[in-house]
Amino acid sequence: MFFRLSDEQQEIRDLVRRFAQNEIAPQAERWDEENHFPREIFKPLAEMGLTGLLVPEELGGSQLSRLAGALIYEEIGKADMSTAVWLSVHNMVTGLINKFGDEEQRLRWVPGMTGGDLLGAFCLSEAHAGSDAANVRATAIRDGDDYILNGTKFWVTSAGVADIYAVMARTSDAGGHGISTFIVEKDTPGFSIGKRERKMGLHASPTGELIFEQCRVPAKNRLGEEGDGLKIALSSLDGGRINIGAISTGVAQAAFEVATRYAGERSAFGQPIGAFEGIQFMLADMAMKIEAGRLLVYEAAFKMDEGEPAASMHAAMAKCFASDIAMQVTTDAVQVLGGAGYVRDWPVERYMRDVKVAQIFEGTNQIQRLVIARALLGELAAGK
């Protein structure tokens, strides 16, 4: 057992921390307040090599380990969760095209995506297909060299601001095996953006609805074979869960640091509130939870890098635990700040609003517990 990052990992973390604290954190409050999607930060992220984490160098990527990715998402999440979320979705879609695309598809889209010119979005969820992902109802009917897409996608991160949409649509009635993945470019006729959600948090990362009405998409935009769609979508789950765990850890860390500083500065009854045991215990609990969550995230990432079969279960544990504790820690941070924590002059209420969604997306934490239980109990838990 060796609990130390390599020099290279430390260097990556320190660099991303410096960048995120200088270029992202100071803007986060305004972006949240103004519902501003910061496209202007996409290019600088690309120049640092953060927009092609799962892609080899010849396509402009930096092909880093999952552990390095976790360090990166933790630091960006600490500065602004919105940015970390759309960046992780972008990296996932870029990674999918790199992994499942043919040579022509990879060359067509990946360099623009790693280069910070084309932003990616992932489109699986529908009104009746969230946790129940196999229940996709959007259709893609083959018509000569094209497919005709019809249907509506929900909860799409970067809807309306992305350039490249990876869309799961039904090509046959074969349940989970009847879904295919299509790359739809923005401005394709028949493809439009519906309602933009008014969310509790993540205001700087637009979420919305996609509408397909007789939308003609060339067959050469299909990723993988017909029927591979769900497999392609689910292949990114473990990595996505580790990323959400890492982002949650970053948000919790940010909240903890504000609360700790505040406890040293704010006086009540003639002493800093940090001198009161009630506050000390809260801060100690927050620190313990963050450390535990962080270790779980790093371990899951490590197992995934090593290709260990248990990585899936650990990814679920990391996502579930880190987001649950982040919700607790950010809520406690608001409590430590008292009235100050409830107003927007301090960032902790934003952290709390933002991080709530980490318990919901990328598989709700109830689904994560099912995944864990099934890994532990097998058929018994699967009810077979």
Place this chain on the structure above:
Amino acid sequence: MNIVVCMKETPSTTAEKSFTADMRLERRKEDAIPNPFDEYAIEEGLRQQEKNPGSTVTMLCMGPATATDTIRKALAMGGDRGVLVTDPALAGSDAISTARVLAAALTKIGYDLVIFGNAAADAYGGVVPSAVAEFLGKPLLSYASQLGIAGDKATIQRQAEIGYNVVEAPLPALVSVVKSINEPRYPSMKGIMASKKKPLDTFSLADLGLDAATVGGAAAREKALGAEKVSTQRKGEIYVGNDGAADRVVAFLVEQKVL
């Protein structure tokens, strides 16, 4: 063009500082960073390389053996290779010693353009660039806020009280740069990984043909006698109530030439 950037390893500006019994700064590896002023020199070296195809950039540093990590941090931004001059006899070097060593190293590796930050964030002497120029007998264009290379000539702008001076010198030349010259880039992930593979040579005093008696603590003409924490007590004036407070605030702002 053979570009050499002279860079120093300094403790991070926020690190807790402590001193040895003979008043040398205790250097801890974990606090070490490239001198923040040198980041502008590194960036300028890389920009000149981009503008002058076929150029190479060498990061030259004198420091402890562990300073290779700091050189690699610079190489993560770009550049071709690093050179570290390190020798136990160099401990306690003053500015003149340092300049003597850098001049010898520059002579050994060759140069057309040498770029310095205008000072180091630890001792803040700011004399090394001119001392190196003196040892080499080459021109120094100091405090450059802009640098252009055309043919065999380097031209800089130097910020003056009103406007700026334009100063030029034939290559090979030395240039020290100020912060306004550029915005240093962030290294990239690729840069970090590539930096581990770039050649990094280490020279001792013997490699440079220098006599240990002429450098380091043995030859230091500067001696630090003491160090004290800067007191940061702020003086505040508090004006209370309506009784002329506004007038006094206005008078203060006028006095400070804010209004």
